[in-house]
Amino acid sequence: MIKHLKIIDYALTSILRRRNKSLAIISAFTVVVTALASILLFSNSLKKEAASLLASAPDLIVQRTMGGRHELIPTDYAAQIRKIHGVGEVNARYWGYYYDALTGANFTVLGTEGNPETLQLLEGRLPAGEGECAIGAGVANLKNTGTGGELILVDSSNTGVLYEVTGVFRADSSLLTNDLIVLSNDAIKGFFGLPPGKATDVAVQVFNENELQTVAAKVKRLLPDSRPITRTELVRTYDMVFNWRSGMMLSVFGAALIAFCILAWDKATGISADEKQEIGILKAIGWDTSEVLALKFWEGVIIALTSYLLGTIAGYLHIFVFNAFLLAPVIKGWSVVFPDFHLTPHLDPYLFFTLGFLTIAPYVASTVIPAWKTAITDPDTIMRG
Amino acid sequence: MTLYAGLLGTVVLLRWDFQSSSAYQLSLERKTYLISTIMNYVLGFQILSVFLFVYTAEDIHQLFVGAMCATGSLNANPVGWLALLSKIIICFAAGLWLVLNYLDHLGEDFPLVRLKYAVLLVLLPCICADLYLQLQYFLGLDPDIITSCCGSLFSTSGGSVASSIAGLPAGPSMVVFYTGFVLYAVTSLFGLFWEKAFLRYLHSSLAALFFIISMASVVSFISMYVYELPTHHCPFDMIQKEYSFIGYPLYATLFCGVFFGLLPGIFQRAGSIPSLQRNFRKIERTWLLFSLGCMTSFVMLTTYMVLFSNLTYFSVLKVLAGNTANERIIPCLLQH
Amino acid sequence: MERSAYIIRTHHVKKVYNPGKPDEMTALHDISVEIERGGITVLQGPSGSGKTSLLSAIGCMSRPTEGKIFVDGKDVVKLPERFLTEMRRNKFGFIFQQYHLIRSLSVLDNIVLPLCPTDLPPAEMKERALAVMDRFSITEKKKMKVKFLSGGEQQRVAIARALINNPDVIIADEPTAHLDKKLAAEFMDILAALCGENRTVVIATHDAFVYEHSLVGKIIAMRDGRLAGAH
Ligand SMILES: Nc1ncnc2c1ncn2[C@@H]1O[C@H](COP(=O)(O)OP(=O)(O)OP(=O)(O)O)[C@@H](O)[C@H]1O
Numbered sequence: 001m002i003k004h005l006k007i008i009d010y011a012l013t014s015i016l017r018r019r020n021k022s023l024a025i026i027s028a029f030t031v032v033v034t035a036l037a038s039i040l041l042f043s044n045s046l047k048k049e050a051a052s053l054l055a056s057a058p059d060l061i062v063q064r065t066m067g068g069r070h071e072l073i074p075t076d077y078a079a080q081i082r083k084i085h086g087v088g089e090v091n092a093r094y095w096g097y098y099y100d101a102l103t104g105a106n107f108t109v110l111g112t113e114g115n116p117e118t119l120q121l122l123e124g125r126l127p128a129g130e131g132e133c134a135i136g137a138g139v140a141n142l143k144n145t146g147t148g149g150e151l152i153l154v155d156s157s158n159t160g161v162l163y164e165v166t167g168v169f170r171a172d173s174s175l176l177t178n179d180l181i182v183l184s185n186d187a188i189k190g191f192f193g194l195p196p197g198k199a200t201d202v203a204v205q206v207f208n209e210n211e212l213q214t215v216a217a218k219v220k221r222l223l224p225d226s227r228p229i230t231r232t233e234l235v236r237t238y239d240m241v242f243n244w245r246s247g248m249m250l251s252v253f254g255a256a257l258i259a260f261c262i263l264a265w266d267k268a269t270g271i272s273a274d275e276k277q278e279i280g281i282l283k284a285i286g287w288d289t290s291e292v293l294a295l296k297f298w299e300g301v302i303i304a305l306t307s308y309l310l311g312t313i314a315g316y317l318h319i320f321v322f323n324a325f326l327l328a329p330v331i332k333g334w335s336v337v338f339p340d341f342h343l344t345p346h347l348d349p350y351l352f353f354t355l356g357f358l359t360i361a362p363y364v365a366s367t368v369i370p371a372w373k374t375a376i377t378d379p380d381t382i383m384r385g
Numbered sequence: 386m387t388l389y390a391g392l393l394g395t396v397v398l399l400r401w402d403f404q405s406s407s408a409y410q411l412s413l414e415r416k417t418y419l420i421s422t423i424m425n426y427v428l429g430f431q432i433l434s435v436f437l438f439v440y441t442a443e444d445i446h447q448l449f450v451g452a453m454c455a456t457g458s459l460n461a462n463p464v465g466w467l468a469l470l471s472k473i474i475i476c477f478a479a480g481l482w483l484v485l486n487y488l489d490h491l492g493e494d495f496p497l498v499r500l501k502y503a504v505l506l507v508l509l510p511c512i513c514a515d516l517y518l519q520l521q522y523f524l525g526l527d528p529d530i531i532t533s534c535c536g537s538l539f540s541t542s543g544g545s546v547a548s549s550i551a552g553l554p555a556g557p558s559m560v561v562f563y564t565g566f567v568l569y570a571v572t573s574l575f576g577l578f579w580e581k582a583f584l585r586y587l588h589s590s591l592a593a594l595f596f597i598i599s600m601a602s603v604v605s606f607i608s609m610y611v612y613e614l615p616t617h618h619c620p621f622d623m624i625q626k627e628y629s630f631i632g633y634p635l636y637a638t639l640f641c642g643v644f645f646g647l648l649p650g651i652f653q654r655a656g657s658i659p660s661l662q663r664n665f666r667k668i669e670r671t672w673l674l675f676s677l678g679c680m681t682s683f684v685m686l687t688t689y690m691v692l693f694s695n696l697t698y699f700s701v702l703k704v705l706a707g708n709t710a711n712e713r714i715i716p717c718l719l720q721h
Numbered sequence: 722m723e724r725s726a727y728i729i730r731t732h733h734v735k736k737v738y739n740p741g742k743p744d745e746m747t748a749l750h751d752i753s754v755e756i757e758r759g760g761i762t763v764l765q766g767p768s769g770s771g772k773t774s775l776l777s778a779i780g781c782m783s784r785p786t787e788g789k790i791f792v793d794g795k796d797v798v799k800l801p802e803r804f805l806t807e808m809r810r811n812k813f814g815f816i817f818q819q820y821h822l823i824r825s826l827s828v829l830d831n832i833v834l835p836l837c838p839t840d841l842p843p844a845e846m847k848e849r850a851l852a853v854m855d856r857f858s859i860t861e862k863k864k865m866k867v868k869f870l871s872g873g874e875q876q877r878v879a880i881a882r883a884l885i886n887n888p889d890v891i892i893a894d895e896p897t898a899h900l901d902k903k904l905a906a907e908f909m910d911i912l913a914a915l916c917g918e919n920r921t922v923v924i925a926t927h928d929a930f931v932y933e934h935s936l937v938g939k940i941i942a943m944r945d946g947r948l949a950g951a952h
């Protein structure tokens with residue numbers, strides 16, 4: 001035990017003695033870790049936000065499909081669904097997308113009847129009458145308005161409609177409310193020109209989570225042209241979408257990491273004459289091959305651990321303090337309405353563990369063979385200058 | 386890397402000639418350092434990967450409809466059970482190899498070198514197979530599968546092996562468990578003072594037996610006290626945060642205890658190798674003490690949970706007798 | 722193990738460098754020598770006669786191609802590397818021609834280096850180092866980097882390092898090559914003092930000042946890898 005502590009101590013001093021070389025490796029490694037950490041943290045917090053939003057999503061959403069496409073659903077379907085055993089509240093929902101020609105941005109427009117779950121995200125209040133709206137922070141920014149201000153949108157009959165902004169979503173997790181415009185249900189029907197008696201979809205509350213699948217099956221049987229989507233399905237779809245994205249990024253940076261490892265390997269295999277001499281001295285005065293290997297192992301661990309810590313801290317700051325300014329354009333390329341947003345910082349030990357594993361292990365492993373090559377230096381060699 | 390080690394291992398196995406002092410023999414001898422190091426990494430990784438595997442299975446259960454813990458994730462693709470089993474076996478085998486390597490290093494004439502590399506060559510395909518199983522498992526996962534979880538697998542009323550273990554009556558299995566431990570502890574203590582071979586074999590067999598008893602006990606009654614729920618028998622739920630990760634120390638102490646308990650018997654023959662004799666007895670004592678320490682911690686942890694659980698044995702009896710009107714149990718049932 | 726009068730015995734030792742290659746070179750032919758416990762033994766011979774090769778074989782640094790070497794009655798030729806290391810660590814102290822200190826480390830760190838891979842507590846390690854440093858009056862230089870020391874000081878650090886593990890045998894290869902007359906005389910005095918502590922000293926040299934020194938007990942003369950008759 002003491003022996004290993006002393007070897008670690010010696011490893012530390014030898015890293016410090018070779019300051020330039022160590023610094024070069026640590027900085028290169030830190031950059032790789034920062035990139036990896038940023039991506040993992042970013043996609044993970046997107047996932048978390050999506051999940052937290054979906055947690056308040058309805059248990060079951062029923063859409064109508066026609067010709068395989070999403071179609072408006074008759075509101076009297078809601079009454080039929082309500083009759084199914086185990087079903088609680090059933091609400092028709094009205095929502096759609098709005099393209100703002102002026103700014104070139106796409107907004108999500110949602111109708112509401114004072115849904116209490118979304119209330120907590122709001123600063124100000126939800127729209128009560130036809131001429132009122134609540135908007136996300138991104139929309140407010142883009143349209144240069146705020147609580148008490150005004151918002152002009154062009155409706156389906158191509159006339160400008162003026163809404164009074166009664167509230168702005170300023171939740172910490174603004175990514176998913178950012179492009180949102182909330183109108184009252186009556187207002188949105190007029191705005192989109194929805195035919196009477198039709199809604200976008202129907203939200204269904206199911207009392208017992210275990211019965212979700214049964215209820216969904218019953219809905220499908222009752223209304224053959226409908227498509228019920230359970231919340232768990234939604235969560236999974238989001239999960240997979242984000243996983244796919246982060247997987248793509250991961251593989252890109254995995255390749256970068258491997259490239260780095262090869263570099264490290266290359267660097268470390270070319271043992272300098274100085275180093276070789278030092279190892280020879282150590283062996284001659286009573287260090288064993290296994291002890292030199294331990295020394296090299298600890299050197300690797302110290303370098304990798306330092307880079308890992310620096311890299312994760314940098315990644316964390318990048319994502320949560322500097323709002324992912326480097327990554328945001330890459331991941332959110334599909335939308336213009338993300339001028340700025342704050343992700344909620346959260347620490348997932350599993351993520352940090354995975355990251356540590358992905359970075360420290362390959363580095364230390366890639367130093368095995370070079371370390372061994374150094375360690376078998378014949379002590380005899382230093383007998384001749 | 387593993388393959389490279391395997392290749393080197395083969396070369397060493399074939400060309401090893403300790404009597405020769407040729408440069409080739411010297412280079413082989415030096416390669417053994419490399420193999421040892423690589424294998425230390427690989428096998429250390431294997432041991433870590435058991436933990437990772439279980440944790441990941443636990444973590445992904447939300448992807449599956451009907452899964453509430455690792456059991457559900459494993460059920461989602463039955464290869465998972467095979468992968469878990471192979472992981473545990475390899476974990477033990479890897480540990481054994483490391484011990485073999487350690488012993489070999491103690492002797493001045495490489496007493497175990499051939500055996501060591503022969504075992505390594507057997508171990509390597511196993512590691513590859515394990516990797517393959519693991520890949521199969523993760524690639525074969527389909528989120529659309531509706532799995533059944535621990536509630537059904539470890540339910541007391543079912544035909545499977547798992548449920549028949551879960552159905553073991555708590556009282557008698559507790560008696561068997563504690564008797565097993567006392568027996569084990571006594572043999573350990575005897576083993577510390579008498580270095581008889583048969584005691585070693587007995588000790589190791591008891592360790593293996595106690596492992597089986599303990600695993601059965603975890604399912605049949607320990608789980609019950611952890612969850613404070615007389616009907617819940619899942620061995621995986623206890624590694625969840627809700628139960629303050631109690632499963633990790635529980636399994637870690639048990640596995641360590643059993644592992645070190647097995648060693649004296651398995652390596653009994655190594656003790657008679659002349660170049661090892663000097664150190665072997667001392668090491669063996671350490672194993673015995675360590676094993677006993679781990680086992681005792683395990684049993685103490687269990688006892689602690691049994692004693693300080695909100696679930697009393699009395700209420701268990703009541704439930705088993707069909708009286709479910711216990712106000713403490715009902716909310717638990719609903720919660721799950 | 723019987724405690725013979727000889728601490729080291731070589732038995733028909735042969736050393737071939739690069740065997741089987743075009744640059745094959747036999748550095749030692751059939752060398753059988755005995756080195757007595759305590760006292761100074763000198764290996765003497767011209768350059769290239771195999772002194773260093775023999776020293777490194779008896780110092781458990783390299784393995785001879787053939788023959789046996791007994792250190793304290795134990796044959797070390799067939800030992801695995803880690804046991805050779807153990808021998809080096811416990812039995813031998815080495816003083817090299819070029820000192821072979823680690824130049825970017827401080828004097829103290831250099832001296833404790835042999836004890837680093839042992840379970841000795843750091844405090845005790847330091848205590849021992851201070852004791853030997855005191856003996857060679859380099860204590861006030863303990864924090865100084867070795868590269869700033871003078872040649873004589875470096876040699877004393879090297880000697881201190883060789884003594885830190887309290888070795889039975891001290892092996893010195895051309896120790897006086899870089900020293901002037903006065904320092905060489907001082908060095909011989911130090912060796913004499915070490916012999917007084919019942920340590921064995923083996924020196925390889927072609928410096929007449931050393932092998933003609935009054936304290937030298939036995940001279941082993943070598944020519945072209947062979948013994949040229951022991952005196
Ligand atoms: N690694 C090696 N490979 C090949 N030949 C070697 C090697 N080391 C030493 N030799 C040869 O072995 C012979 C003996 O060398 P050695 O160093 O033992 O001589 P020495 O007596 O110590 O000489 P010096 O007084 O110059 O130090 C020399 O001819 C040398 O060239």
Ligand SMILES: [Mg+2]
Nearest residue numbers: 772773774894
């Ligand atoms: Mg020489």
